[in-house]
Amino acid sequence: MADATPPLPEAEPAVAAAVFGDRIELARSYTDSLARNGETLGLIGPRELPQLWTRHILNSALLAPLLRGRVGDVGSGAGLPGLVLAIARPDVELTLIEPMERRTEWLQAEVDRLGLDNVTVLRARAEELPGSGRLAPLDQVTARAVSALRTLIPLTAPLVRSGGQLLLLKGGRAQDEIAAAQKAIRKHRLHDVEVLELGADVGVDITRVIRATVDP
Numbered sequence: 449m450a451d452a453t454p455p456l457p458e459a460e461p462a463v464a465a466a467v468f469g470d471r472i473e474l475a476r477s478y479t480d481s482l483a484r485n486g487e488t489l490g491l492i493g494p495r496e497l498p499q500l501w502t503r504h505i506l507n508s509a510l511l512a513p514l515l516r517g518r519v520g521d522v523g524s525g526a527g528l529p530g531l532v533l534a535i536a537r538p539d540v541e542l543t544l545i546e547p548m549e550r551r552t553e554w555l556q557a558e559v560d561r562l563g564l565d566n567v568t569v570l571r572a573r574a575e576e577l578p579g580s581g582r583l584a585p586l587d588q589v590t591a592r593a594v595s596a597l598r599t600l601i602p603l604t605a606p607l608v609r610s611g612g613q614l615l616l617l618k619g620g621r622a623q624d625e626i627a628a629a630q631k632a633i634r635k636h637r638l639h640d641v642e643v644l645e646l647g648a649d650v651g652v653d654i655t656r657v658i659r660a661t662v663d664p
């Protein structure tokens with residue numbers, strides 16, 4: 449017979465307090481809310497609970513030191529990485545771009561509940577935004593688990609100002625994705641495309657990020 453006991457949320461790893469510093473209480477509050485509501489709202493699967501901190505929250509937060517200026521997160525979903533980054537970096541302006549109404553309602557409710565004043569939630573598909581007057585060119589765009597690099601570049605690069613950056617969280621096949629995306633890389637004039645491996649210095653599982661500069 450299948451075990452019907454729901455999985456327990458992961459206990460907060462010791463490293464979380466070091467990663468979030470004085471923002472740790474906000475990170476705890478968001479993580480707790482996601483653990484309690486995420487499955488019901490269709491934001492995360494039950495199997496994600498035992499790895500919520502390590503695989504999702506800390507994985508997202510590792511991008512925080514790389515951020516500057518006005519940043520957009522394409523396909524924020526439950527708030528990963530965008531909402532986590534807004535918590536970790538109150539000095540950075542985050543726009544969370546997400547087309548699904550139920551998800552934007554969740555994101556706005558969390559932003560309001562946590563009292564974050566550096567976040568705008570924008571209900572849109574990323575490809576509708578360039579030239580629409582709804583979003584000024586951004587300094588950086590992040591994305592996680594939205595699509596393969598060759599289809600993600602046309603969604604993200606047009607949102608970035610000349611000289612701005614893409615910061616795309618990827619799995620172990622990041623180099624293969626870059627090889628498969630050469631046409632899109634040329635078309636969208638991406639330069640200095642590189643894979644960063646983050647996390648080793650804070651004792652978190654290695655997280656890979658594709659970083660690229662747009663039309664410098």
Ligand SMILES: C[S@@+](CC[C@H](N)C(=O)[O-])C[C@H]1O[C@@H](n2cnc3c(N)ncnc32)[C@H](O)[C@@H]1O
Nearest residue numbers: 522523524525528546547548573574592593594
């Ligand atoms: C698999 S979920 C990942 C969510 C979150 N980034 C994460 O890592 O958990 C993909 C998200 O991208 C959104 N999405 C899909 N196509 C999009 C598009 N063209 N523009 C913006 N968001 C999109 C979906 O609605 C969904 O919330």
